[in-house]
Amino acid sequence: MTKHTENLHQASFRDPSGYMFHDGEQLRRRIHPIYFPQYRALTDSGFYSTLIKKGLLIPHRETQAVEDGIVITPETIPFITNPYEWSFSMYKHAALHTLKLQKYALSKGFILKDASAYNVTFHKGKPIFIDTLSFDFYEENTPWRAYKQFITHFFGPLVLAKYYGTEVFKMMQTHIDGIPVSLIASLLPGKSKLSSTVFTNIHLLAKMERKHSEDYKAETKLASLSKKSQENILESLFDYIKKLDVKEASEWGDYYTKTNYDAIAFEAKKKLIREWVLPLRPKRLIDVGGNDGTFARTITDTVSQVIVTDIDSNAVDHNYKQVQQNKEENMLPFVCDVLQPAPGIGFNNTERSSLLERLTDFQPDVTMALALIHHITLSGNVPFEKSAEFFAKFSKNLIIEFPTREDSWVESLLVRKREFINHFDFYNESNFEAGYAQYFQLEKKEAVAGTKRILYLFKAK
Amino acid sequence: MNFLYFDPGLGAMIVQAIVAVAAGVILFSKNVMYKVKAFFGLLKEEDDTYDSIDVDEKDTDLHDKTH
Numbered sequence: 001m002t003k004h005t006e007n008l009h010q011a012s013f014r015d016p017s018g019y020m021f022h023d024g025e026q027l028r029r030r031i032h033p034i035y036f037p038q039y040r041a042l043t044d045s046g047f048y049s050t051l052i053k054k055g056l057l058i059p060h061r062e063t064q065a066v067e068d069g070i071v072i073t074p075e076t077i078p079f080i081t082n083p084y085e086w087s088f089s090m091y092k093h094a095a096l097h098t099l100k101l102q103k104y105a106l107s108k109g110f111i112l113k114d115a116s117a118y119n120v121t122f123h124k125g126k127p128i129f130i131d132t133l134s135f136d137f138y139e140e141n142t143p144w145r146a147y148k149q150f151i152t153h154f155f156g157p158l159v160l161a162k163y164y165g166t167e168v169f170k171m172m173q174t175h176i177d178g179i180p181v182s183l184i185a186s187l188l189p190g191k192s193k194l195s196s197t198v199f200t201n202i203h204l205l206a207k208m209e210r211k212h213s214e215d216y217k218a219e220t221k222l223a224s225l226s227k228k229s230q231e232n233i234l235e236s237l238f239d240y241i242k243k244l245d246v247k248e249a250s251e252w253g254d255y256y257t258k259t260n261y262d263a264i265a266f267e268a269k270k271k272l273i274r275e276w277v278l279p280l281r282p283k284r285l286i287d288v289g290g291n292d293g294t295f296a297r298t299i300t301d302t303v304s305q306v307i308v309t310d311i312d313s314n315a316v317d318h319n320y321k322q323v324q325q326n327k328e329e330n331m332l333p334f335v336c337d338v339l340q341p342a343p344g345i346g347f348n349n350t351e352r353s354s355l356l357e358r359l360t361d362f363q364p365d366v367t368m369a370l371a372l373i374h375h376i377t378l379s380g381n382v383p384f385e386k387s388a389e390f391f392a393k394f395s396k397n398l399i400i401e402f403p404t405r406e407d408s409w410v411e412s413l414l415v416r417k418r419e420f421i422n423h424f425d426f427y428n429e430s431n432f433e434a435g436y437a438q439y440f441q442l443e444k445k446e447a448v449a450g451t452k453r454i455l456y457l458f459k460a461k
Numbered sequence: 462m463n464f465l466y467f468d469p470g471l472g473a474m475i476v477q478a479i480v481a482v483a484a485g486v487i488l489f490s491k492n493v494m495y496k497v498k499a500f501f502g503l504l505k506e507e508d509d510t511y512d513s514i515d516v517d518e519k520d521t522d523l524h525d526k527t528h
Contacts, residue, residue, distance in 0.1 A: 050516070050518060051516075054516055054517075056516070089509075089510075092509075092511070093510075093511045096511045096514070097511075099514060100513075100514050100515075100516065103514050103515070104515075104516045143469075143473075143474045143475075143477040143478075144477065145469040145474075146469070147469070147473050147474075147477055148469060148470040148473035149469075151473075181473075196483045196486070196487060197483070197484070197487065199483075200476070200479060200480040200483045200484075201480055204476055204479060204480070205472065205473060205476050205480075207472075208472030208473070208475055208476040209470055209471075209472035209473060209476075210472070211472060212470075212471040212472040212475065213472070223474060223475045223477070223478050224478075225477050225478055225481060229477075229478070229481035229482075229484075229485070230477070230481065232481050232484040232485045232488055233477060233480050233481050233484050234514065235484065235488055235514060236483075236484035236487050236488055237484075238514045239487075239488075239491065242509055242511065243509075321510070324510040325510065
């Protein structure tokens with residue numbers, strides 16, 4: 001058996017059909033004989049190839065086929081984002097994507113046997129389904145087995161976000177198998193029952209789950225459901241989710257229309273960044289706290305993989321909408337609070353990797369942190385050497401902007417410290433440089449014209 | 462043959478019959494409203510970038526037949 005020697009991927013032990021493993025740098029998927037009939041049917045009927053051609057399923061090649069296992073090698077995804085890191089539109093699209101796949105599967109005599117939000121991620125600017133073994137045969141007139149999972153992973157969080165904002169998605173960090181139906185139902189306001197879609201799919205579901213929770217021996221006969229009825233459920237969920245909207249104030253508002261520097265300085269900063277980035281010839285770049293990707297977009301024409309994070313879900317959403325509109329394939333936005341990056345979660349704390357683990361694997365050639373350090377240092381009270389340590393964990397080249405004490409944002413942050421303002425006297429250029437010197441070597445330093453800010457280029461030691 | 466590797470939830474299996482009835486009513490009234498709005502020229506363009514629930518197979522079918 002090769003099984004024991006293979007380096008298993010920590011996220012794929014739940015499915016008995018097969019598992020993912022690392023073969024050096026390459027991630028591959030081994031399929032057990034128990035899943036051969038499904039795999040053969042899905043391959044031979046052209047089901048897989050249609051989904052792959054349509055960009056709905058991650059492409060794969062069959063790289064080995066022996067009696068006790070088939071190995072397929074999927075296209076590599078440079079960076080995996082998790083549901084708690086998605087903006088509203090991203091979450092919405094992942095949900096719509098899952099429904100679309102289930103409806104298509106149904107029309108071809110298959111089903112999605114699970115509807116986990118972790119089966120979808122974002123790749124080349126679009127949602128893509130990544131669990132190739134999630135399909136099974138459809139049995140005539142059976143309800144959708146993964147229905148409840150769809151509600152706890154997708155529909156519930158989205159409806160909660162409609163009322164309470166996208167912070168709700170972070171609940172997925174503490175509930176790896178989705179938010180419990182009873183919790184979703186109890187959190188939703190009474191008026192949510194006025195929608196027949198929400199009433200039946202959440203409130204009624206919660207009630208029925210309560211009623212049938214003591215069927216320990218699985219004795220009650222399962223109800224039957226025609227294919228047409230199931231299609232109606234899928235379509236009505238699709239329509240409802242597609243129209244969903246979230247209303248929440250942005251952390252930064254229209255940051256760039258309210259910046260403390262003028263259009264000329266803005267262009268000067270863009271030009272400077274491009275001049276510094278190009279000679280480094282990066283293949284992968286991350287812009288931490290990159291808002292809606294405005295500055296990262298000055299270099300997307302030359303970098304093959306750009307990821308942009310921001311704490312503000314609205315900014316990330318704005319970025320994602322631009323990605324969709326411009327059909328950008330090399331830009332991946334996601335939500336991240338630098339002061340509490342996503343932890344490793346699930347069984348053994350390893351099912352979903354922490355942000356730092358994923359960034360270390362991603363190995364960005366350039367890290368950008370523009371207009372961020374004053375927030376980390378003054379709002380987060382993180383000393384310079386600690387933030388330097390953070391960046392050093394995954395950065396080779398660090399382009400970081402330091403707003404001086406005369407910058408109006410910094411002034412405002414300092415004034416708000418009131419009687420403790422003296423505790424922050426350390427916030428200055430020389431202490432910043434000393435803190436970062438512990439992990440980095442200073443390569444370049446230049447004042448951004450028309451601003452009270454300095455741009456630094458550091459190289460990891 | 463199904464591999465029940467997680468519990469689908471009995472309540473969730475039963476409730477789908479009722480959900481489907483409600484969904485049928487909504488979809489029916491949506492179609493009626495669509496026709497009414499189309500008649501009066503009130504149709505709005507959708508602003509969400511995700512396309513429809515249906516997989517457009519036209520071009521892929523053609524591709525398959527040539528093989």
